[in-house]
Amino acid sequence: MSARIFIDGQAGTTGLGIAQRLRGMPGIELITLEEAHRKEPKARAEAMASADVTVLCLPDDAAREAVELAPPGARILDASTAHRIAPGWVYGFAELDAAQPGKIAAATRVANPGCYATGAIALLHPLIQAGMLPHGQHLSINAVSGYSGGGKVMIASHEATNGPAFELYGLGLAHKHIPEIMVLSGLSRRPLFVPSVGHFAQGMLVCIPLFLDQLPGSPTPYEISEAYREHYDHAPDIITHPGIYGGTLEPDALNDTNQLEIFVCANGAFDHAVLIARLDNLGKGASGAAVQNLKLMLGDI
Ligand SMILES: NC(=O)C1=CN([C@@H]2O[C@H](COP(=O)(O)OP(=O)(O)OC[C@H]3O[C@@H](n4cnc5c(N)ncnc54)[C@H](OP(=O)(O)O)[C@@H]3O)[C@@H](O)[C@H]2O)C=CC1
Numbered sequence: 001m002s003a004r005i006f007i008d009g010q011a012g013t014t015g016l017g018i019a020q021r022l023r024g025m026p027g028i029e030l031i032t033l034e035e036a037h038r039k040e041p042k043a044r045a046e047a048m049a050s051a052d053v054t055v056l057c058l059p060d061d062a063a064r065e066a067v068e069l070a071p072p073g074a075r076i077l078d079a080s081t082a083h084r085i086a087p088g089w090v091y092g093f094a095e096l097d098a099a100q101p102g103k104i105a106a107a108t109r110v111a112n113p114g115c116y117a118t119g120a121i122a123l124l125h126p127l128i129q130a131g132m133l134p135h136g137q138h139l140s141i142n143a144v145s146g147y148s149g150g151g152k153v154m155i156a157s158h159e160a161t162n163g164p165a166f167e168l169y170g171l172g173l174a175h176k177h178i179p180e181i182m183v184l185s186g187l188s189r190r191p192l193f194v195p196s197v198g199h200f201a202q203g204m205l206v207c208i209p210l211f212l213d214q215l216p217g218s219p220t221p222y223e224i225s226e227a228y229r230e231h232y233d234h235a236p237d238i239i240t241h242p243g244i245y246g247g248t249l250e251p252d253a254l255n256d257t258n259q260l261e262i263f264v265c266a267n268g269a270f271d272h273a274v275l276i277a278r279l280d281n282l283g284k285g286a287s288g289a290a291v292q293n294l295k296l297m298l299g300d301i
């Protein structure tokens, strides 16, 4: 028997990415609304009622409205920021720890993580859990994303104007991913987060600098990479690199995959390290993770 999936927001960047991934999968039937009806509350509520899982690929306010429209008991996977740390919702980062896949599988409401948050949590949570980073550590997070991270509006703007080549944003230091990064990593002190966007469509790097001599026990970079190896030993989509990485890193090497790579760069003479996550903002940072979560919610069909 096939599983019926309704994507609310089927015409957007994330919705199209999820639909494309699901079309190739056996055992999945997509419920689609005609263009004229795709924003009608009644048509959307009916589609939700007949779906095994509804995936919300909508702006935050529209996602909150959709949850209100949903019949009681409807299973929902929300790709927006609206419910990431909301009570009653399970965070859809399956690699968080050994218990998370089971929690996602059993949940009625799952929040798909933000793209930057996926990279930051993947770097921070294992070290905080292992006691190598204190919960109250002062941290800066710097990241660059391809312009598809900004959805249809940013894509159209970059493609129409051929730029800007690069820009910093979020300079009010209140980016919407900071709350989920804090809660899921286990940080008690708000990190500084400076995102940026470049004139390339897809791909992402998330970088976290550390002064190793300020950490408990002054861990070596090798101990940090070993902590990642142990934590992600049973996570096929997370690729850890042993030892210290000293090459160059381009953001788009994992495009169209659901993988995330972790690098530890360091210079022991200065006790300096930089933790780096590379992922596809539209893959593991959005549609790839959504499909991974859907598979778990449907019993890994
Ligand atoms: N792009 C990315 O890398 C990521 C995005 N996300 C999140 O996913 C969600 C969708 O983002 P993204 O795909 O980029 O955005 P887009 O702007 O590309 O797409 C949003 C879609 O939602 C539709 N929509 C808006 N309001 C309603 C409504 N009331 N009822 C039905 N449909 C509606 C829009 O319709 P119309 O086409 O008519 O404008 C559009 O098709 C956002 O919450 C975003 O934060 C999550 C992870 C990564």
Ligand SMILES: CC(=O)N[C@@H](CCC(=O)OP(=O)(O)O)C(=O)O
Pocket: 079, 080, 081, 113, 114, 115, 116, 145, 146, 147, 148, 149, 150, 151, 154, 176, 177, 195, 196, 197, 281, 285, 286
């Ligand atoms: C380049 C760009 O604008 N990126 C988006 C984040 C996209 C994303 O993954 O986040 P959500 O799932 O939370 O929307 C931003 O910074 O708001």
